Amino acid sequence: IACLVMYLFAEFDDAANLLAANPDATTISIDEPVEIPKNQHSRLQEPGREEDDELLGTDDSDKTELLAGQKKSAPFWTFEYYQTFFDVDTYQVLDRIKGSVFPVPGKNFVRLYIRSNPDLYGPFWICATLVFTIAVSGNLSNFFIHLGKPTYHYVPEFRKVSIAATTIYAYAWLVPLALWGFLMWRNSKVMNIVSYSFLEIVCVYGYSLFIYIPTAILWIIPQKVVRWVLVVFSLCLSGSVLVMTFWPAVRDDNRRIALATVGTILLLHALLAVGCLAYFFDAPELDFPAPIIPAHNATTVTTKSR
Amino acid sequence: MRDLKAVGKKFVHVMYPRKSSALLRDWDLWGPLVLCVSLALMLQGGSADSKDDGGPQFAEVFVIIWFGAVVITLNSKLLGGTISFFQSLCVLGYCVLPLTVAMLVCRLVLLAGAGTISFIIRLIVVVAMFGWSTLASTAFLADSQPPNRKALVVYPIFLFYFVISWMILTFTPQ
Numbered sequence: 001i002a003c004l005v006m007y008l009f010a011e012f013d014d015a016a017n018l019l020a021a022n023p024d025a026t027t028i029s030i031d032e033p034v035e036i037p038k039n040q041h042s043r044l045q046e047p048g049r050e051e052d053d054e055l056l057g058t059d060d061s062d063k064t065e066l067l068a069g070q071k072k073s074a075p076f077w078t079f080e081y082y083q084t085f086f087d088v089d090t091y092q093v094l095d096r097i098k099g100s101v102f103p104v105p106g107k108n109f110v111r112l113y114i115r116s117n118p119d120l121y122g123p124f125w126i127c128a129t130l131v132f133t134i135a136v137s138g139n140l141s142n143f144f145i146h147l148g149k150p151t152y153h154y155v156p157e158f159r160k161v162s163i164a165a166t167t168i169y170a171y172a173w174l175v176p177l178a179l180w181g182f183l184m185w186r187n188s189k190v191m192n193i194v195s196y197s198f199l200e201i202v203c204v205y206g207y208s209l210f211i212y213i214p215t216a217i218l219w220i221i222p223q224k225v226v227r228w229v230l231v232v233f234s235l236c237l238s239g240s241v242l243v244m245t246f247w248p249a250v251r252d253d254n255r256r257i258a259l260a261t262v263g264t265i266l267l268l269h270a271l272l273a274v275g276c277l278a279y280f281f282d283a284p285e286l287d288f289p290a291p292i293i294p295a296h297n298a299t300t301v302t303t304k305s306r
Numbered sequence: 307m308r309d310l311k312a313v314g315k316k317f318v319h320v321m322y323p324r325k326s327s328a329l330l331r332d333w334d335l336w337g338p339l340v341l342c343v344s345l346a347l348m349l350q351g352g353s354a355d356s357k358d359d360g361g362p363q364f365a366e367v368f369v370i371i372w373f374g375a376v377v378i379t380l381n382s383k384l385l386g387g388t389i390s391f392f393q394s395l396c397v398l399g400y401c402v403l404p405l406t407v408a409m410l411v412c413r414l415v416l417l418a419g420a421g422t423i424s425f426i427i428r429l430i431v432v433v434a435m436f437g438w439s440t441l442a443s444t445a446f447l448a449d450s451q452p453p454n455r456k457a458l459v460v461y462p463i464f465l466f467y468f469v470i471s472w473m474i475l476t477f478t479p480q
Contacts, residue, residue: 079383086384089454121385125462132469139476156476158362 085120085199093122100207103241109207110200110245118199123206127172130209133216134168135161138280141220145284160280171272172209176201179246182261186253194248204245208238212273219277222284231273239266313337320400323442330393330446338399341406342371345470348409349477362473370473374466375399382451382459389450398463401443405467408435409474416479428475436471440464 074080099113139157146152180198187195196204215234219227242265250258313336346367362370379394387394412428444460451459 083384083386086381086386088458090457091454093458121381121458125381125465128462129465132465132472136472154476154478156361156473156478158366158473 085118087117088119088121092117093119096122096203096207097126097210100210100241101237103237103244105240106244108245108248109204109241110196118197118203120199120202123172123202123209126206126210126213127168130213130216131161131165131168133213134276134280135164137216137220141222142282144220145222145282164276164280167272167275168209171268172205173202175268176205179261179265183249186250186257190253196245196249204242208241208269211238212276215273216276219281224284227277227281231277235266235270235273239269242266242269309334309336313340316396316400317403320403320442323445330389330397333390333393333396335392335396335399338375338396338402341399341402342368345371345402345406345409348406348413349473351479361477367473370469371399371402374469378462378466381462382447385455385458386452387447387450387459389447394447397443397446398466401439401446401467402470404435404438404442405432405470405474408432408471409477412474412477413479416477420479432471432475436467439467443467 074084096113099109103109104112135157138160142157143154176198180196180201183195183201211234215230218230221227243262246265247258247262250261253261312332312334316334316337346364349361349367350364375395375398378398379391382389382394383391408431411431415424415427415431418424440460440463443463447463448456448460
């Protein structure tokens, strides 16, 4: 028993040493009071949660049940396994959306809202809504921009829906996959205190895309300045959610790698916004030549030369 | 003949949605198939400068309706709904009926002309039918959901019929 007690003390000692070695632990900053107890909690919890959230679905039910609360662990070929990812109520989804739109400085989105219950409902349906919002808004905006022109003929541009869908779903699933792989790799080299499961990263990315839905609707306004202000504004909001989520996961790492990771996250997010704006929404002030209908080429040319 | 009568009865149920279990109990997919095919056929013939800019092709409409209905059904089952897979498909398919009627009306209105007044008429008709479809399917499906997740199930249905309404409203003839 004495040996056991000594071993336990050693464990606590290690944890204390680790925290002491971490210079941020003693400084007073906004997020620390939230992080310290959760850090220890997550460190002890880590092995169980990793196994719980691996997509292969191990049957380590005892450990996971003890650590994760009521989360049942069913084999991955049963329907019940996938039901655990939809275990959210309406108010929870609304809370998470609110948390992504109004990021509280210093509060981590994952710790505050997701809390070991990542859901796939939010990411999937937010992406679906975003796809159709961008396609519809783009179509509407082009319609209003070219409304007065005599040679303009309205087209629904339905093909753009599939392009929007591919882009947005690829972003919402492949980027989290890459980020998760990268963080796992760094975790094996540097002991990070905070680590996220793949589903939590997908969750954060999915909910952070929510702000782009009202932004896409407001992009109908055909003013360049308004559109770019909206891009910057929404990028700040959703970017801050992502940064505040992932900074604790990389800050123990090499400074340059941490900054590069966060920078890449923001860059990809910005690329998505700017790319959607450029592709789906025509530029408002340029004299956009009407879509050339082959049979009417002659008349179009004479109209422009007038 | 009996099947035809059953299909007809379900059409009537959709137009006057009451809380009846007939639609849920004896599901069939004939009605949705007929509605889907007719809607997809009516959405053909839209004008396009190139194939990329035009309205949805037949296959696209078909896929959107069926794939959308399957996804919504999976969603409601994953959230804990007690309705069966095919029952939900049946309800969602039958509730496309008001929108098919709207498409018919739109095509008739477009025969008369394509100006602003015709657009306003089409807008009113499509919005009304969209509301009817959503309310009808919600009336049938909402009871089978856990009470604190009803909104989570209704929203995808709303999105589904919105997309179909958008396809109908933006249909422009040659």
